Amino acid sequence: MDFLKSAFELLSAGPICDTCLGRRFARLGESLSNSERGRALRVLWAMSRGTTAEEPERCWVCNGAFREAERYAARALELVEGYEFETFLFGVHLSPYHEAVEIFLKERFPSPWAEPFQRDMNRALGRAFEELLAREGGAARVDFRYPHVRFTVDLWKGDVEVYVAPAYFYGRYRKLVRGIPQTHWPCRECGGKGCPRCNYTGKMYPTSVEELILPAFLEACGGEGGHLHGAGREDVDARMLGRGRPFVVEVERPRKRKVDLEAIAERINREAAGRVEVLDLRPAPPDLVRKVKDLKARKRYRALVEISEPVDEERFREALKRLLGEIRQRTPTRVRHRRADLVRVRRVHEVSGKLLSPTKAEVEILCDGGLYVKELISGDSGGTRPSLSELLGTEARVVELDVLEVLDDL
Ligand SMILES: [Zn+2]
Numbered sequence: 001m002d003f004l005k006s007a008f009e010l011l012s013a014g015p016i017c018d019t020c021l022g023r024r025f026a027r028l029g030e031s032l033s034n035s036e037r038g039r040a041l042r043v044l045w046a047m048s049r050g051t052t053a054e055e056p057e058r059c060w061v062c063n064g065a066f067r068e069a070e071r072y073a074a075r076a077l078e079l080v081e082g083y084e085f086e087t088f089l090f091g092v093h094l095s096p097y098h099e100a101v102e103i104f105l106k107e108r109f110p111s112p113w114a115e116p117f118q119r120d121m122n123r124a125l126g127r128a129f130e131e132l133l134a135r136e137g138g139a140a141r142v143d144f145r146y147p148h149v150r151f152t153v154d155l156w157k158g159d160v161e162v163y164v165a166p167a168y169f170y171g172r173y174r175k176l177v178r179g180i181p182q183t184h185w186p187c188r189e190c191g192g193k194g195c196p197r198c199n200y201t202g203k204m205y206p207t208s209v210e211e212l213i214l215p216a217f218l219e220a221c222g223g224e225g226g227h228l229h230g231a232g233r234e235d236v237d238a239r240m241l242g243r244g245r246p247f248v249v250e251v252e253r254p255r256k257r258k259v260d261l262e263a264i265a266e267r268i269n270r271e272a273a274g275r276v277e278v279l280d281l282r283p284a285p286p287d288l289v290r291k292v293k294d295l296k297a298r299k300r301y302r303a304l305v306e307i308s309e310p311v312d313e314e315r316f317r318e319a320l321k322r323l324l325g326e327i328r329q330r331t332p333t334r335v336r337h338r339r340a341d342l343v344r345v346r347r348v349h350e351v352s353g354k355l356l357s358p359t360k361a362e363v364e365i366l367c368d369g370g371l372y373v374k375e376l377i378s379g380d381s382g383g384t385r386p387s388l389s390e391l392l393g394t395e396a397r398v399v400e401l402d403v404l405e406v407l408d409d410l
């Protein structure tokens with residue numbers, strides 16, 4: 001195919017700007033911009049016809065969209081005033097007019113060298129934005145995957161919208177007291193509206209790990225909301241000790257992303273006053289949320305167990321030994337209302353313990369993530385087999401539970 005012939009046909013069809021002309025031949029000539037390509041073709045066309053090589057004011061292909069790139073970029077910059085960002089991305093919604101023109105061009109002026117309108121426009125917007133930013137002494141780079149701010153230019157409405165991506169932070173929490181849920185738990189009676197049962201707080205518990213951790217992040221980032229995503233959760237009445245449990249904090253629409261994490265940790269630990277502690281805070285990539293939520297780490301537990309009939313040392317030892325290995329566990333009765341009812345196979349990898357009295361014992365267990373330890377002890381009416389109750393031949397139940405360690409490699 002003769003590209004010059006194609007270019008001349010396109011030039012004869014109506015007023016077209018350099019960029020739109022050059023874009024139809026984008027794969028020809030390295031390190032040229034589409035506008036340079038278009039200019040070169042126009043010059044050749046003018047020379048062959050003995051006419052002027054001036055770029056027309058109007059363009060039937062983009063309808064002036066490329067001339068507007070700078071205005072859109074300026075609008076975009078206005079929208080993120082006061083927001084800290086290092087990366088950005090532009091996207092374009094074509095108008096029905098531009099879509100129709102793209103189809104028309106493909107049919108009437110086919111070119112194996114053409115580049116899509118949108119890609120060219122995105123690039124023009126990005127470049128205009130970078131230049132504008134540089135003029136103000138700022139800098140940011142394009143990120144296709146996780147841009148801090150994402151602009152959508154709507155060529156139909158002539159408008160720009162911005163999406164400010166959340167900021168993410170990794171950390172680990174220790175919960176040093178019992179009776180604190182991981183996240184805000186609405187009152188069961190009133191569903192959060194406030195009633196006598198919840199003392200008009202709308203909550204089942206006065207605070208939560210999330211409520212103790214999140215505010216410091218929101219304030220430091222100037223965020224508008226947020227979440228704490230935990231790698232699983234311990235029971236409300238269980239402590240979380242050792243190196244703590246991994247979590248990711250998500251801050252929505254943050255104004256600041258570079259924050260003093262040491263100061264945040266210091267503030268959380270001071271205000272939580274021995275109830276909760278955070279450690280290992282660091283900035284996190286967005287996909288860590290999924291990783292943390294899907295984490296199936298082994299855990300080490302310590303349980304204080306009450307036994308209904310006195311047992312001797314030998315019977316206790318024997319029972320513990322037989323608790324090792326595969327456990328078949330049906331979804332516990334207490335969580336069956338919110339979890340799928342099925343039987344899971346999990347392993348107990350290590351178990352040890354001592355009798356504190358004939359009816360009281362301390363047991364330490366290392367097991368797969370997802371094994372319910374309270375039911376491993378009680379048996380949950382045969383839902384968990386084997387269980388300590390079954391092996392002892394008498395009922396045993398957990399009266400105190402601590403997670404000693406979450407064994408992950410995050
Ligand atoms: Zn154009």
Ligand SMILES: [Zn+2]
Nearest residue numbers: 187190195198
């Ligand atoms: Zn209530």
